[in-house]
Amino acid sequence: MKGITSIGHVAINTADLGKSLDFYIGTMGFPEMMRINHDSGEPWLVYLRVTDDQFIEIFPGAETEKTSESWHANGFGHLCLMVDDLDAVVGELKGKGVTIMIEPKSGADGNSQAWLLDPDGNKIELMQMHPNSQQLQAIARLRQQGI
Incomplete structure (x- = not known):
């Protein structure tokens, strides 16, 4: 569609924020850009930079430990x-x-x-x-x- 130029971000829910950040920052090399916290101070969202206009959003607090690894699972x-x-x-x-x-x-x-x-x-x-x-x-x- 005209006006859309790229994918801006992918959002991922995680049950273990530390593990996810270790993987995406430490292993994959995407630097943390910023965090948005709840009023309590707990992280609500962590932005990682892929490029200057493409990001990965990591949301802690997923309801399950792992996503389905099935190739045909509903969702992401x-x-x-x-x-x-x-x-x-x-x-x-x-x-x-x-x-x-x-x-x-x-x-x-x-x-x-x-x-x-x-x-x-x-x-x-x-x-x-x-x-x-x-x-x-x-x-x-x-x-x-x-x-």
């Missing part, structure tokens, strides 16, 4: 993070002790992908866009149509 499906060099990123994460649930492979769209889970069981896709991918071909067609 996955977070996709674009990478320049999939093998290098996967290697770095493995070096930090992260288990890769699906090793790098070619996806149905022509891009390379790998998958991991955060401490709450949320699925994270790492995707390296290839020049001949279906997405880039589709964008080229839309641009030719003036869209």
Whole structure:
């Protein structure tokens, strides 16, 4: 839709804020930008920076310990993070002790992908866009149509 330029943020509920922040800040390297607290002083929301205009919001107080790891569960499906060099990123994460649930492979769209889970069981896709991918071909067609 015209006027929408990117995904601004993904919101994740967590039962253990410390574990989630350790993973997203310590392991993934996304710095904490700011916190918004309840009147009691307890954190309500923690913002992490992915880029200058893309963020991850972490909300403590989830009702369950883990999300369903089923690929067809209702609700949040996955977070996709674009990478320049999939093998290098996967290697770095493995070096930090992260288990890769699906090793790098070619996806149905022509891009390379790998998958991991955060401490709450949320699925994270790492995707390296290839020049001949279906997405880039589709964008080229839309641009030719003036869209």
